[in-house]
Every structure is written in structure tokens, then in C-alpha cells.
Amino acid sequence: MIARVRAARQRKKDRAALARAGSVADLRLAEIPLREMVELVRIDLPTAEMEPLLELGLMPGCQVCPVRRSLFGDPVLLVDGALIALRREMAGCLCVRRAEPATS
Numbered sequence: 088m089i090a091r092v093r094a095a096r097q098r099k100k101d102r103a104a105l106a107r108a109g110s111v112a113d114l115r116l117a118e119i120p121l122r123e124m125v126e127l128v129r130i131d132l133p134t135a136e137m138e139p140l141l142e143l144g145l146m147p148g149c150q151v152c153p154v155r156r157s158l159f160g161d162p163v164l165l166v167d168g169a170l171i172a173l174r175r176e177m178a179g180c181l182c183v184r185r186a187e188p189a190t191s
Contacts, residue, residue, distance in 0.1 A: 095176035
């Protein structure tokens with residue numbers, strides 16, 4: 088558990104360093120307000136940690152909507168009609184972009 092927290096902190100520091108260096112800062116799922124539909128672009132996790140997310144249907148290109156937060160602030164997501172609870176640290180590793188509004 089401590090190793091995960093340290094790894095999450097290190098990833099956060101690395102992202103901040105990249106943003107200061109002038110690269111485009113990614114929008115992270117942890118930063119998205121509730122009830123806003125977004126599209127998953129990339130998962131910044133090692134393969135072993137990414138696999139359970141893929142099995143749950145969290146794949147790049149899917150539509151994700153944070154619907155609520157748990158008591159400890161972890162997001163609960165709506166993905167293809169299923170509710171999925173994630174840790175805040177893991178949500179911080181999911182790169183998203185705002186979903187394009189459907190035009191008809």
C-alpha cells in the first residue's frame with residue numbers, strides 16, 4: 088500500500104515537471120467534475136495494474152462519467168451502464184478529454 092502511494096506521488100511530481108517544462112498537460116479523470124461525460128484517451132499505468140481496468144471495460148475510447156464520490160473522495164464512474172469505483176490515485180492515472188457534444 089505504501090509503495091502504491093509513493094508511486095502515485097512520484098507520477099504526480101513527474102506530471103508537474105512535464106507541465107513546467109512546456110509540454111501539454113493532460114486532463115486527468117480525478118480533475119473532472121461530477122456528471123461530466125469524458126472520453127478515456129490513455130491509461131498511464133504499468134500493464135499489471137492496467138489489466139483489471141481493461142477487464143472492467145475501461146479502455147481508451149470509451150465514454151466515462153463520474154457520477155459520485157465515495158466517503159473518502161474516490162470516484163464512482165458510469166461506464167457502459169455499469170458503476171465502477173476507483174481509487175483516487177488510479178483515477179489520476181487516467182488521461183481523458185471532454186466528450187464532443189452529439190450533433191443531429
